Every structure is written in C-alpha cells, then in structure tokens.
Amino acid sequence: MSLQVLIFSLLAGVSILGALGVVIARNPVHSAIGLVLSFLNVAAIYLIARAEFLAVVQVIVYAGAVIVLVVFVTMLVHPDDLPEFHGRRPLRVATGLLLGGALLLEVAAAILTRNLSGVPGPWTDQTISLIGGNTRALGQTLYSDYMLAIQLTALLLLAATIGAIVLARPEAVSERVMAARRTLTISLAHPRGLDQPELPPALPLPPDGQVKPAGGGRSIVLARSASEFTEQPAWGEWRTP
Amino acid sequence: MSELSATHFLLLSAALFIIGMVGVLTRRNVLVIFMCIELMLNAVNVSLIGFAWELHQLTGQVFALFVIAIAAAEAVVGLGIVMALTRRADTVDIDELRQLRE
Numbered sequence: 001m002s003l004q005v006l007i008f009s010l011l012a013g014v015s016i017l018g019a020l021g022v023v024i025a026r027n028p029v030h031s032a033i034g035l036v037l038s039f040l041n042v043a044a045i046y047l048i049a050r051a052e053f054l055a056v057v058q059v060i061v062y063a064g065a066v067i068v069l070v071v072f073v074t075m076l077v078h079p080d081d082l083p084e085f086h087g088r089r090p091l092r093v094a095t096g097l098l099l100g101g102a103l104l105l106e107v108a109a110a111i112l113t114r115n116l117s118g119v120p121g122p123w124t125d126q127t128i129s130l131i132g133g134n135t136r137a138l139g140q141t142l143y144s145d146y147m148l149a150i151q152l153t154a155l156l157l158l159a160a161t162i163g164a165i166v167l168a169r170p171e172a173v174s175e176r177v178m179a180a181r182r183t184l185t186i187s188l189a190h191p192r193g194l195d196q197p198e199l200p201p202a203l204p205l206p207p208d209g210q211v212k213p214a215g216g217g218r219s220i221v222l223a224r225s226a227s228e229f230t231e232q233p234a235w236g237e238w239r240t241p
Numbered sequence: 242m243s244e245l246s247a248t249h250f251l252l253l254s255a256a257l258f259i260i261g262m263v264g265v266l267t268r269r270n271v272l273v274i275f276m277c278i279e280l281m282l283n284a285v286n287v288s289l290i291g292f293a294w295e296l297h298q299l300t301g302q303v304f305a306l307f308v309i310a311i312a313a314a315e316a317v318v319g320l321g322i323v324m325a326l327t328r329r330a331d332t333v334d335i336d337e338l339r340q341l342r343e
Contacts, residue, residue, distance in 0.1 A: 002243060002244060002245065004244075004245045005243065005244070005245050005249065008245055008249055009249075012249070012252075012253040012256075015253065015257065016253070016256050016257065016260065019256075019257050019260040019261065019280055020260060022260075022261075022264060022273070022276050022277060022280060023260055023261075023263060023264035023267070023268065023273075023277065028270060028272045028273055028276075031272075031273050031276050032276065035276050035279065035280065038257070038280065038283070039283065042257075042283055042286075042287060045250075045253070045287065046290055048245070049250070049290045049291060049293070049294035050294060051290050051293070051294070051302050051305070053302075053306075054286075054290060054302055054305055054306060054309075057306065057309055058283075058286075058309070061309050061312075061313050062279070062283065062309070062312070065313065065316075066279060066312070066313060066316045069316055069317070069320050070272065070275070070276060070316075070320065072320075073272065073320045073323055073324060074272055076324065076327070077272065077323070077327050077333050089267075089269070092266070092267055093267045095266065096262075096263045096266030096267035097263060097267070099262075099263075099266060100259045100260075100262055100263035100266070103259055103262065104255065104256070104259045107255040107259070108252065108255060111248055111251045111252055111255065112248070114248075118292075118296045118298075119296070120296050120297045120298075121296055121297045121298035121299070121300075122297065123297045123298060123299050124297045134302075137299060138299055138302055138303065138306070141299045141300075141303055142303055142306070145303075146303055146307075149307065153307060153310045153311070156310070156311065156314050157310065157313070157314055159314075160313075160314035160315075160317045160318050161317065163317075163318050163321065164317040164318055164320075164321040166321075167318070167321030167322060167324065167325045168321045168324045168325070
C-alpha cells in the first residue's frame with residue numbers, strides 16, 4: 001500500500017465519518033458541522049487528484065457559501081419546531097437502511113468488477129505544467145469548448161438569485177389576509193358596543209382577540225382595521241390542532 | 242488496489258452518495274434533507290474528478306465545476322423555499338407538509 005493510498009484512505013474515512021454525522025446528528029447545526037468536515041476532506045482529495053482549482057472552489061463555494069446559507073436558515077427557522085423531537089419512524093429508517101445497503105452492494109460490485117477503460121487524454125502532469133497549471137488549462141478548456149454552457153450557467157445563477165429574492169421577500173399584508181382567510185374568518189366589525197363604554201358588549205371579549213364559535217371549526221379573528229390585523233401574530237400560529 | 246486508481250475514488254463516491262441517499266430517505270427535517278442532497282451532489286463530483294484524474298482529461302473537472310455552480314443555485318432556491326415554507330406552514334417537518342395530498 002503506497003503512501004498515496006494511505007493518505008487517500010485517511011481523508012476518505014474522515015469524509016465518510018462527516019457524512020455519517022450529517023445523517024445521524026439530531027441537531028441541524030451539528031449536521032452542518034459534519035457537512036463542513038466532509039466537504040473539506042473531499043477538497044483535500046481533489047488535491048490528490050491534481051484538481052487544484054476545484055479544491056479551492058469546493059472550499060469557497062461548498063464549505064463557505066452553502067454552509068453559511070444553511071446555518072443562517074437553521075437559525076431563522078423556529079428551533080422549537082425542529083421535528084426530530086417528535087419521535088422516530090422505525091419502519092422508514094429500516095427501509096432506508098435496507099435500500100442503502102442494497103444499493104451499496106450493487107454499486108461496489110459494479111465498481112470492483114469494472115473492466116472498461118477509456119482512452120487517456122492529453123492532459124498529463126507534464127502538459128498541464130507546460131501550459132501553466134491546472135487553473136489555466138481548465139480556464140482555456142472552459143472558455144473555448146464550453147462557452148455556451150458557461151454562459152447558460154451564468155443565466156441560471158441570475159435566475160436563481162431572482163427566484164431566491166422572490167421566495168424570501170416578506171409577505172404583503174394583502175397576501176397575509178388572503179392566506180388567513182383560508183382557515184379563519186376575519187371579522188372586520190366588532191362585537192356591538194365595544195366602542196361605547198356605557199353599553200355592555202354583546203359578546204364577551206375574547207382574551208387574545210379571537211373567539212372560537214361552538215358550532216364551526218373556523219376561528220373568528222376580530223380586527224377593526226388593517227393595522228389591528230397585522231399586529232396579530234402570524235396566521236400560522238392560529239392553526240387548529 | 243495497491244496503487245491509487247479511479248476505483249478508490251468511485252468507492253468513496255458511492256459511499257458518500259449512499260449515505261446522502263439514506264439521509265434523504267430517513268430524515269424528516271427539510272434542512273437535513275437539503276444537506277444530504279448537497280452531499281449526494283458532492284459525491285458525484287468525486288467520481289467525475291477521479292475519472293478525469295485517471296484518464297488525464299479535463300472534461301471531468303469541467304463537469305464538476307458545472308455541478309458545483311448548479312448546486313450553489315439549488316442551495317439558494319432550496320433555502321428560499323424552506324424560508325417560504327416556514328413562513329406559511331410554520332414547520333420544517335416534511336410529514337406535516339401534505340397540503341397537495343389533502
């Protein structure tokens with residue numbers, strides 16, 4: 001076993017451990033840490049395969065940008081609502097492990113018995129160092145043979161940016177009202193007599209601004225104006241269990 | 242197996258991919274499922290680069306670069322969807338998100 005195989009096995013082992021940590025950890029932040037570990041070790045494996053530029057891109061894009069996004073969103077999501085606390089599904093876990101094991105056996109058998117080999121290309125270490133390094137060779141290939149593809153990728157990134165802005169933009173009041181009307185009845189009026197203190201109110205004032213009628217399943221939200229509605233908590237918190 | 246070959250890269254790639262697949266199949270948290278998808282995309286990159294290294298080609302590296310770009314775009318849109326989801330349904334549990342079925 002050569003030194004190269006030994007180093008590769010070490011990096012691959014830590015990378016697989018990180019990947020296992022992603023799946024096993026119950027807290028999503030711990031999963032993200034396992035993901036960083038896996039990505040960094042894979043970047044080192046790219047260095048063994050003489051793909052220096054891709055190793056750098058891996059660290060910047062995956063271990064940097066994507067993980068930062070994931071951690072940000074994990075912090076924005078309600079931590080109380082993380083579903084891993086509500087019990088496991090043993091049947092699903094067993095099915096997943098069974099399918100994964102079967103696929104691993106199949107793929108390993110296919111890999112270990114493969115006898116196809118391609119025609120070696122021109123990019124040996126000598127020719128790459130002659131042209132000025134991996135990054136330059138990759139750039140020349142990218143901007144000559146893959147010109148259209150890289151422009152389409154730029155377009156895709158632009159579309160993804162616009163899509164993310166549209167998805168993450170805060171909801172307008174009218175959209176919140178529309179969404180709330182699907183599950184709630186919004187009463188823009190109010191129980192008779194509330195604004196006239198000398199008259200007793202017709203309905204008892206609900207403690208949190210909402211009443212639940214005895215017959216129907218829909219809650220009634222009392223809002224005398226739009227600002228009074230928007231001061232209420234988000235409509236999702238009114239869901240009937 | 243004594244010398245480093247594309248077989249090592251392929252085995253690592255298969256292991257990472259299948260760990261990611263098991264995660265997608267077993268976990269219920271949308272965020273963890275999303276991370277497992279990233280893991281699977283990364284595993285594909287490993288095998289592409291392994292082949293590129295063995296065959297002295299740059300095409301595999303170019304493909305891996307495109308996969309990384311598309312994974313970044315997918316990350317942005319996917320996390321935007323998670324944000325919109327938590328705002329509308331207030332949960333990240335995929336078992337509770339069944340509006341399309343009911």
